[in-house]
Amino acid sequence: xxxxxxxxxxxxxxxxxxxxxxxxxxxxxxxxxxxxxxxxxxxxxxxxxxxxxxxxxxxxxxxxxxxxxxxxxxxxxxxxxxxxxxxxxxxxxxxxxxxxxxxxxxxxxxxxxxxxxxxxxxxxxxxxxxxxxxxxxxxxxxxxxxxxxxxxxxxxxxxxxxxxxxxxxxxxxxxxxxxxxxxxxxxxxxxxxxxxxxxxxxxxxxxxxxxxxxxxxxxxxxxxxxxxxxxxxxxxxxxxxxxxxxxxxx
Ligand code: GAL
Numbered sequence: 001x002x003x004x005x006x007x008x009x010x011x012x013x014x015x016x017x018x019x020x021x022x023x024x025x026x027x028x029x030x031x032x033x034x035x036x037x038x039x040x041x042x043x044x045x046x047x048x049x050x051x052x053x054x055x056x057x058x059x060x061x062x063x064x065x066x067x068x069x070x071x072x073x074x075x076x077x078x079x080x081x082x083x084x085x086x087x088x089x090x091x092x093x094x095x096x097x098x099x100x101x102x103x104x105x106x107x108x109x110x111x112x113x114x115x116x117x118x119x120x121x122x123x124x125x126x127x128x129x130x131x132x133x134x135x136x137x138x139x140x141x142x143x144x145x146x147x148x149x150x151x152x153x154x155x156x157x158x159x160x161x162x163x164x165x166x167x168x169x170x171x172x173x174x175x176x177x178x179x180x181x182x183x184x185x186x187x188x189x190x191x192x193x194x195x196x197x198x199x200x201x202x203x204x205x206x207x208x209x210x211x212x213x214x215x216x217x218x219x220x221x222x223x224x225x226x227x228x229x230x231x232x233x234x235x236x237x238x239x240x241x242x243x244x245x246x247x248x249x250x
Contacts, residue, residue, distance in 0.1 A: 121239035148241030
């Protein structure tokens with residue numbers, strides 16, 4: 001499990017009833033040692049599930065999450081309980097359910113893998129000379145009917161400049177551009193749409209000598225000629241409505 005708190009922000013206004021769910025699954029995939037579900041601005045529900053049946057629900061109307069505000073959520077595995085903490089509040093859930101539920105068997109503790117998606121916006125300092133490859137794995141965070149987007153920006157040292165801007169309007173089009181001194185350049189638009197509703201994707205960006213080549217699920221789909229020296233790129237940002245699994249720079 002990844003150590004330390006993860007930072008996330010809800011994707012929509014609370015008036016649209018967004019939710020957050022964190023589940024700690026055991027090796028038997030139907031079992032959930034700890035289920036933490038936030039109905040933003042309403043309540044928090046905690047539970048466990050064994051053999052397909054939910055246990056006794058623990059509900060709290062304490063609501064430390066704020067509309068439009070990023071939050072930090074930490075889950076500490078203590079000997080008798082999970083302790084969930086946000087900056088202002090803690091929730092407790094026993095990890096050995098008393099009424100014939102969970103035993104504190106080490107095998108039930110989901111400590112070896114991460115259930116948490118990567119933080120979005122994801123920002124990383126990079127060097128991307130010709131020959132570099134960026135590989136991004138993720139899944140659109142919502143159905144295409146809700147118009148999710150994905151954006152990848154290659155920033156130069158001067159933070160206002162973007163050497164490569166790649167924006168996906170899922171199921172519609174892809175827009176590529178660069179930005180210099182606060183002004184966007186000439187837009188390159190494509191209606192090639194290899195992304196699939198609800199499906200994970202693998203996005204590769206290859207830095208060639210004359211252009212960036214974008215590869216989606218193994219197929220070359222888009223190119224964007226260099227407008228900046230690729231060596232001037234210092235930072236990559238991946239953001240908008242996606243749940244990220246990994247970002248690898250090679
Ligand atoms: C604009 C949009 C920017 C950027 C730009 C690219 O319409 O607001 O975020 O995507 O197009 O040309």
